[in-house]
Amino acid sequence: MAVALERIEFEHVHEHIQEHADEEGGSTLLGFWIYLMSDCLLFAALFATFAVVGGNYAGGPSARQVLELPTVEFNTAMLLLSSLTCGLAMLEVERGRVAAMQAWLAVTALFGLTFVGVEIQEFAHMVREGAGPDRSAFLSCFFTLVGTHGLHVSVGLIWMTTLMAQVGRRGLIPANTRRLACFSLFWHFLDVIWIGVFTFVYLMGMLR
């Protein structure tokens, strides 16, 4: 009886140790997810600011006058396509096909780069027309919200480049696989934020 109980306990402890041994970096994804949630709160603050003062034009141009739907349609398509190709890259990670993964990641980077390029062009165009961030409360929070998202995408592009280099050097080792999983979460998360941006800033701006 006593021996049996001891054995149960031993097995239990053994299982416990093994579980911990398995989890080398196992909590990374959860930690990264919690970072994303905090990032989500950052964007919530910016969205709230936009909701409050987004209609204060201070005699300056309104959303309808400065924002162009075709541009944002194009950029939405870019980001959505990049989300798809990022997912396809992750499928190649699961299959362990390095070359195909790198190719899909490169395509993702290309879409992301186009997105950032078009956004920079849009911003530059607005500033040239006198609709810079200093013009009105609406434009201040517009540039802050959309710019913060653009900054995230830019950081994602840098991250993507370093990941491609890391995988190129050391292949799909567990550490790299983990990093790629975090990256894909980040990239898809940015697309989710963009849904809020194009809906509440651009589309609703057109309705104002």
Place this chain on the structure above:
Amino acid sequence: MSEDDLASAGTRAGVPAAQELYAGARGVYPDAHGRHGSHAAHPEHRGSLRSYLAGFGLSVLLTAIPFALVSTGTLGGKQATALAIAVFAAAQIVVHMVYFLHMNARSEGGWTMMALIFTLILVVIALSGSMWVMYHLNVNMMPEQAMEEMADESVGPLPGGAMAPTSGGGAAPTSASGAATGPAPRGAMGSMSGMGSMSGMAPMPGMASMSGGGVGPMR
């Protein structure tokens, strides 16, 4: 092995419930093992080509429709269009969460879902709270001119002078002048319509009910 030992120990000790209890525990064990097994097999990414393509297709649809609604103005009213595109955005966010971010209640022992729910609660509080507080602040802090116009209009039909612009500021007018204040809010709002903040709040979906319920200090 140990299971039989323990079970027989239970009956020997004259505790009939023990066997039942242990049987229940045995029922739980394989389940726990199975969960661990699958967790180890798929520690990270899950998804298939089909789910990615399905998510992409749904997203394209849920993006194209609101863009079309806004550029064609099919729904007519701005409020209706705003509400519709907000619903499409919410639907698309769910699609992304499920098909791209692979959210489910099981991953990481449910903690990702917990974090998400907590974040959503905070986001809702931050957004609706800011909009609600700042909206009422805007309405109650009328500019000087609008205050005077409002006071003039309401003083006229009410000889008692209850509506005189006293120290109470925007919050003053109360039930005593209920009948007389009828036309006043419209006048006040009319003079305020030039304010960007007022027109800015209009299309937000949550605001529809608020503005419908009688705007501002005149309630």
